[in-house]
Amino acid sequence: MDIPPPKTIPEILANIGFEEALRPTDSRYVDTHKARGSEQTFRLLAAKFNFFPSRNNLFLPLNKVHVLFFGHTGSGKTTVLRDYVSKFTGKALFFPVEVDITDELDRNNLRYPDVLMAMARKLIDALGTAQVSVDAGVIASMEAWFKDHVLTQAVTKDWGATLETSAEAKAGIPFIASLLAKFTAGFKTNVTDKDELRSIVRKSFTQFAAIFNAFLRSAETALQRAGKGRRILFVVDGADKIPGDHTRAFFVEDAELLLAIEANAVYTAPLSLSYEGYLPPKLERLTLPMIKLYDRDGQRFEAGYSAMRDILLRRADPSVFKSDSEIQQLVEHSGGHPRELLRLFKLCCEVADDQIDASVVSDAVRMLAADYRRFLEPDDFHILVSADRDNEHLGNDARTRTLLYNLSLLEYNDGSWRRSHPVVRTLEGYVRAMSAPATAPAAVPPPTTGA
C-alpha cells in the first residue's frame, strides 16, 4: 500500500534517514534503470550467472561466480540489487540468501573468514525457513569439522560446554547453527578473540571449503527437489562500506579464500576499488552507473531528471516546495546522486520555515559546498576542472580515486566519463581553476544557483 509522502517540514525531518536501502515494494522506491542508462546492467549481471531473462531460465547453471558490484557510495547499489535479486528468484532460477555485513559483522574490521561464517549461518537459516533439508552425510561432515578444528581450540573451548547444556543444539543443523552464530557474534563484538577465531578458520580452510562446497551442492539439490530454485545466490551487502585499507584486505588479500568457495555470489563494492590494479581477474566485475542528468555531450537527460524528481516527491509532498523550480535546482545540484539529493533536501528542511523556496535551496547548496571545501586541496580543483573539460576520464591516480571516494568526482555510464559534483563547482577554488585556459571545450553546464 502506498503511503502518502509527508506534507510538513517537521514530519519530513523526522523520517528522512538516507542510509536506508529500499526494497522494490517500498512506497519510496523509484525504478532508476532508464535514468542510469543501465538497462544493460541487469542483463549483464544475469549473463554472468548464465541466466537469460527472456527465457526465464538458467542455461547450464554455474557453480562458482563471484561478482563485485561497484558503484558510488550512496548511489543506490543495494536498492537496485534488491530489485535485480527479486527478478533472479524463482523455481527455475535462484534461491537468494542475503548477508548484510553491517548487521551481521563488524564491517570496520572485516576479513573473509568472518563473511564466510556469516554466509553459512544465513544459508542454514534460509533453508530452515524454506523447510528444505540437506543430506545427513554432508551435515555430519560439517559437524565433524567443528568438533575437530573448532571446539579443540583454547579460545572456543567454552562453546562446547555451553552447547552441552542446550537440549536442541547437541548435534546436526542446530549444533552447526549455534556454532556459526557464536562465530559471527565473536567476529562482530569480540575485539580480543577476533584474530584467533579467524586463525582457526584459516588453518583448516581447505577442509572447510570442501565441506561447505559439498553442503552447497547438497542444498541446491534439495532446493531443486522442493521447487525453490536451482542455484543458491548469496547477496553480500555492505562490503562497499568497509573503510579505507580494510577494503583491499578483504577483496585482494583474502581473494584466494573467497574464490575457493564454489558459490554464486554478488558483493557490493566501492567504486574506487574498481580502479585498484590488484584485483584478482577471477573476480567478475560490474558497475552500477550513476543516474545521469546530462549526456556526455552536455545534452540534458530527461529520464535522469524525472527519476531524481520522483525520489524527492516520494519523500515529500509537492506543496513543500514553492515551485517546481526548487525541485529542479535540488536535482541539478545532486549530480544524479540519490543520497546527495536527500542530503541537500534535508538541509533545505533544516533551513526552511514552512516551504522550500529558491533562497533555501541556495543556502543548502552553500552549506553542502562548504563541507566539501574542508577537505579539498588546491590541486584537487584542477583535477575536477580537467574532468569537466574532458569527455574521457583522465586516469586513476590515488588522488583521483580519493575524489571518487569522497564524491567530489562522480562517474557516469560505464565509467567512461566523469564530472565534478555540482556543489563543488560553486566553490571559489573551482571557479578559479576553471578560469585557467581550457584545452578542450567545457561540456559541463554551469550551476544556475547556489553559493
Place this chain on the structure above:
Amino acid sequence: VAVNDAFAFDHRRVTAALALDSAHFSEMQRLTKLLRHGGGFQFLILEFNDEAYRNQLADAVDAVLNSEGIPSQRINLVKAGYADVLAFEADVRSRVKGNCALHIFGGDAWLDAARIESFNIRREAFAKIGPVKLLFWLTTHKIAQLATLAPDFWSWRGSAVFSFQRAVAIATDAPQPSRGMQAVDARTLRERGQRIVELRGMLNGDAVPAMPDTARGLLLDELADLLQSLGEPDEALRILKEEALPVHEKLGDARARAVTMVKVADILQARGELDEALRILKEDALPVYKKLGDVRERAVTMGQIADILQARGELSEALRIRKEEVLPACEKLGEVKGRAVTMGKIADILQAWGELDEALRILKEESLPVYEKLGDARERAVTMGQIADILQARGELDEALRLLKEEVSPTFEKLGDVYGRAVTMGKIADILQARGELDEALRLRKDEELPVYEKLGDVRERLVAEAKLGQLYVLKGEPDRARELWHKALADAQRLRISEAAIIEDLLKGL
C-alpha cells in the same frame, strides 16, 4: 504553553538565536530545529573557535531543548580522562535515558588519529545506544582532520557542519613574538641602533681591514638579526644571502651555514613563505645539526618546524613535535627557559583547541615563574600577552586590557621590540572593539599595528589586521571600505594557503 507547541518552540529558538552573534542566527535556528525534529540518533559536528562563546552557544541550545522536554548534558573528553573510545562509549551509554542531547567538548585534544579510527569502528554501536544527539564541538583544524582521515565517518555526519566561527578569533593563533630557545636580543632600540652603526663601520673595512672571515661571518649574521628586529627584512635577507652565506661556504663551515639558513627561514616565515621556510629547516639545517650531534640546535630547529606547522594549522603534528622532540631535549640539556617557551607554545595549541583552563594553568605554573626567576622581561611580557588572550576568550575583558596596557606594552616599548608592541596594540584593539570603543580600536589598528606589519613585510599578520580593520568599518557603517580590505586580505590569505581565507570569504559573503 504546551511543551510541544510549534509556535512556542519557534519563539524560543528565535529568542535564543537573537542573543548570539548575528552571523550565527541562521545556524542556531537550523541546529535547534534539527535537534527538536530530527529523528533517532544524530552525530552532529559544530565548528567553533572561541571557548567562552561555545559555552554560550551550548547554553542557548540547552535552553531551547530543555524547554521542549529534551534533557542535555556535557562531556569534556579531556577532563573525563577516558582511556579510549570504548570507555567514552560506556559513559555515553550510562548517561543516555531516552531522547537527549550530549555536548562533547575537548575533542580537539582528545581525538587523535587512532581515536578517530576507533570511533569510526564503533560508530554503529554509538548509533544503537538510543535517540541521543551527539554534538561534537570541534575547531576547523580537527574537522578537516576528521574529513581527511576518515572520509566514510565524515559522510556519516547527520548534517552539514554547523559553523559558529567568530571572526574576532582570527587572533587566537596569531604568532607570538617569541623565538623559542634562541637567545633573545634584550637591547633597547637605541642600543641596537648604535650597534648597527658599529657593525657597519667594522664590516666596511675602514677600522679593521684584515678582519678574518670567521669573524666577518658572525658579524654579518648579527647585523642581519638587528636589521630584521628593526623592521628591515629585505636588507637583512640580502645580507644573509649575498654576504654571510658566501663567507660560511668559503670557509666550509657547515654549522655556520646552517645557522644563517635558519635566519633566512625566519624571515621567510615571517613573510608567510612557509613552504620554503620549512624546506630550508628540513633540508639545510636539520641534517647538519643531526650529523654534528648538536642536540640543542636540533631541538631549536624542530621547535621552529613546529612553529611553521602551527601557523599552517597542523596543530596535532606541531604538538607531537613539541612534546616528543623538543621538550625531552630541553629537559636533557637542562634548558629551563627553552622548556618554559615550549610549554607556552603547547599552551597556544591547547588554547586554539578551546582548552582554556589547561592552557592558562601551563602559562601560570610552568612558564611565567621561570621567566620571573630568570629576569627575562621579554618572555614574561609574551607570556602575559598569552594570558591576556585567554582572559579575553573567557570574557574577562577588563583584566585582559589591564595586563596588556600595564604589563605587556611598556615592556616591548622599553625593549624597542616593534613587532611585539604591534601585536600588543592589536590585542588591545580586539578588546576595545568587543567593548564597542570603535574609534580608538580603529586608530590603534590603522596607526599602531598595520604600519609595523607593512614595514616588517609580515604578510600574514598584515592580512589578519586588515580583516579586523574591515570588521571595524562594517561596525561603523562603512561596508565599502571593509569590502576593499577583505578582498585584499583574501587574496593574500589564499596565496599563503592559510585557514583565515575561509573566514574572510565568509565575512565577504555576509556583507
